[in-house]
Amino acid sequence: MASYDLIVIGAGPGGYVCAIKAAQLGLKTAVVEGRETLGGTCLNVGCIPSKALLHATEMLAETQHNFAKMGLTAETSVDWQKMLSYKDESIGQNTGGVEFLFKKNKIDWLKGWGSIPEAGKVKVGDEVHEAKNIVIASGSEPSSLKGVEIDEKTVVSSTGALTLGSIPEKMVVIGAGVIGLELGSVYRRLGSEVTVIEYLDHITPGLDAELARNFQKILTKQGIQFVLGAAVQGVELADGRATVTYEARKDGETASIEADAVLVSTGRRPFTDGLGLADLGVKMTDRGQIEVDAHFATSVAGVYAIGDAVPGPMLAHKAEDEGIAVAEILAGQAGHVNYEVIPAVVYTHPEVASVGASEETLKEQGRAYKVGKFPFMGNARAKANFQAEGFVKILVDKETDRILGAHIIGPMAGDLIHEVCVAMEFGAAAEDLARTCHAHPTYSEAVREAALACGDGAIHA
Template sequence: MSQYDLIVIGSGPGGYVAAIRAAQLGLKTACVEGRETLGGTCLNIGCIPSKALLHASHQLHEAEHNFAKMGLKGKSPSVDWKQMLAYKDDVIGQNTKGIEFLFKKNKIHWLKGWGSIPEAGKVKVGDTTYDAKSIIVATGSEPSSIPGVEIDEKIVVSSTGALELPKVPKKMVVIGAGVIGLEMGSVYARLGTEVHVVEYLDTITPTMDAEVSKQFQKLLTKQGLSFTLGAAVQGVEALKTKAKVAYKLRKDDSDHEIDADVVLVATGRKPFTDGLGLDALGVEMNRGQIRTDAQWRTNVPGIYAIGDCIAGPMLAHKAEDEGMACAEVIAGKHGHVNYGVIPSVIYTHPEVASVGATEQELKEAGRAYKVGKFSFMGNGRAKAVFAGDGFVKILADKDTDRILGAHIIGPMAGDLIHEICVAMEFGASAEDLALTCHAHPTFSEAVREAALACGDGAIHM
C-alpha cells in the first residue's frame, strides 16, 4: 500500500499515540521510524530507561539505609552494573515490543527508515515515496549543548550516554540543574558517585515553585549531591580518562575549574527536524520550532506537527495529548488539549510534581490567592516508609476557592498530582477536594489535608 489517509513521521509518545488514535477512528495510517525499535527517545533512551535506573538505584538506597531499621538484617547488596544495564535494556525491550504489538493490532504500517516530505501530500522513506492526505510531524527533540562543550558520549555525555556508561564513575559533573540532570545525578549519587551540579541560574529547577525548589535542593544536598549555582560554564576539556570543567561565577566574575571522570551535559533539548525538507516546503519555523495553529496545522495544507518539535513544554504526555487531539482533528472531530492542566514530574526521591500556576506567577499577575500546605511529616503512611520529607501545596483563588495550581514534593508525587489535575479540569474548588473522602492510610491524604488548609485548617498539622 502506497497511499494513506495519514502518515506520522516519528514513533515517539506523540507519534505512536497519534497513529493509534487515527487508526481507531478509521484512517488508513502509517508511521515512519528510522530506529530499529519503536517508541522514540522516551522509550529507547529517555523516560523509560532512566526510570528503570532510578528504581534500581533507589532499591539500593533502601537496602543501605532503611532495611536494618525494619529488621531486615544482612549484608548490603553489591552493584553489578552490567546486570543493572541489562535490566534497563530488558525494560526498554518490553515497552518497545509493546508498541509494535499495538501497531499490528490497529493495522498501522511501520515504514522503516528516515522520512522526508518532498512535497505536500508525499512522504519519502528510502527510495519509496508514499501518498498521504495528511502528514503529522512528530520527530521530537535531541539534547542541546552550550558553546565550548562538545559531547563525545564517552567522557562528555548527554542523557543518552549517561544511560550506558561502561562503569560507574567516581566523580561526575552535571551541567544543568533541570529534570534530566537531577534525575541522572540522583542515580549515580546512589551508586556511590560524587556528583557535583553546576547551574547557570541561582536556583535549581527554575520553572518550579520557588518554595519547592528550595526544599528540593536541601534534600538532594542531604543525599550527597553538591551544587554550584550562578555559574557560567566556559568550556569542557576532555582528556583520555577524565575532563576539566571551567566555569565563571557570575556574582564576582571569578574563574574556577573542577575535574570529573564523566561530565553530563543536561542543558536542555532542541527540536529535531533535520532531513525533513521543511525549509524547501516553506514550513514556517520559530526559533527551531515548527509554527502551528491551535489545531496543530502548519502553514502548509495537510501538514501538521506535534510534540517536542513545536512550542510548549517538552513532555511525553503533552505530546501524547497533542497526538490524540491532532488525529481527531484530521478525522473531522474536535480535538482539544488543555495546556493549563499539564503536570510535570521529576522522578527523584522524593518525587517532585506540579500543575498549573506557581506562587510567583500568581503574584506577578496580581491574582488574589490563598495557600493550603501540608507536610508529609503529618502523614502516617509517609512516616511508616521513611518518606516524611516534603509537602503538598495547593494554590486557590482567594474569592472563588477554585484551584489554580498545586506543587508536591514527597512520596509518589507524580501520581498524587493527578487527583489535582482532574479537579482542575472540572473547575473544582479546594473545598471540593477537602470534602472528598480519602482512604486511610494513604499518601493521598496529604492532598486532602492541603485542601483543608485552604479553608479552616488541616486536621493533622
C-alpha cells in the same frame, strides 16, 4: 506508491499515540520511523531507561538506609552490567509493546528516515508514499553548550549517561533541570561524587520557588553538591578525565573541577533535520520550532506538527495529548488540549510534581490567592514508611476557592498530582477535594489535608 489517510513521521509518544488514535477512528495510517525499535527517544533512550535506573538505585538506597531500621538484614552489592541489562529489558518490553499495538491496529511501519518533498507526499528511502495528511512528530535531541563537545564517552548527553562503561568516581552535571537531577541522583546512589553546575541561582527552572528551595535542601542532604550562578566556559579532556571550567556570574571569578564523567543536561532542541521543511515552506519560530495554529496545522496545507517539534513543554504526555487531539481533528472531531493542566514530574527520591500556576506566576498576574500546605510529616503512612520529607501545596483563587495550581514534593508525588489534575479539569474548588473521603492510611490524605488548609485548616497539622 502506497496511499494513506495519514502518515505520521516519528514513532515517539506523540507519534505512535497519534497513529493508534487515528487508526481507531478509521483512518488508514502509517508511521515513519528510522530506529530499529518504536517508541522514540522516550522509550529507547529517555523516560523508560532512566526510570529503570532510578528504580534500581532507589531500591539500593532503601537497603542501605532503611532496612536495618525495619529489622531487615541484607548485604547488597552493585553489578553494573546486570543493572544495565535490566534497563535494556525494560526498554525491550515497552518498545515491543508498541510494535504489538501497531499490528493490532493495522498501522504500517515505514522503516527508514522520512522527508516531505511536497505536500501530500512522504519519501522514505527510495519510495514515495501519498497521504491526505501528514503529522510531524519528529521529537527533539539534546542541546549542548559552546565550548563543550559531547563524545558520549567521558562527556555525555542523557543518552550516553544511560550506557557508561563503569560507575564514575566523580561526575559533574551541567544543568540543574529535570534530566540532570534525575541522572545525577542515579549516580549519587551508586556512589559517585556528584556536583551540579547551574547557570541560574536556583535549581529546576520554572518550578515553584518554595518547592525548588526545599528540593535542593533534600538533594544536598543526599550528598549532591551544587554550584549555582555559574557559567560553564568549557570542558577539556586529558587521560580519560575531564576538567570543567566555570565562571561565577556574580563576580566573574573562574574555577575548575575534575571529573571522570560530565553529563551535559542543558535542555533539548527540536529535531527536524532532513525533513525538507525549508524547501517545503514550513514556517519556523525563532527557536527552531515548527509554527502551528490552534489545530496543530503548519503553514503548509495538510501538514501538521506536534510534540517536542512545536512550542510548549517538552514532555511525553503533552505530545501524547496533542497526538490524540490532532488525530481527532483529522477524523472530523473536536480535538483539544488543555495546556493549563499538564503536570510535570521529577522522578528523584522524593519525587517532585507540579501542575498549574506557581506562586510566582500568580504574583506576576496580580491575582489574589490562598495557599494550603500540609507536610508529609503529618501523614501516618509516610512516617511509617520513612517517607516524611516534603509537603503538598495547593494554590486557590481567594474569592472562588477554585484550584489554580498544586506543587508536591514527597512520596509518589508523580501519582498524587493527578488527583489535583482531575479536579482542575472539572474546575473544582479546594473544598471539593477537602470533602472527598480519602482512604486511611494513604499518601493521598496529604492532598486532602492541603485542601483543608485552604479553608478552616488541616486536621493533622
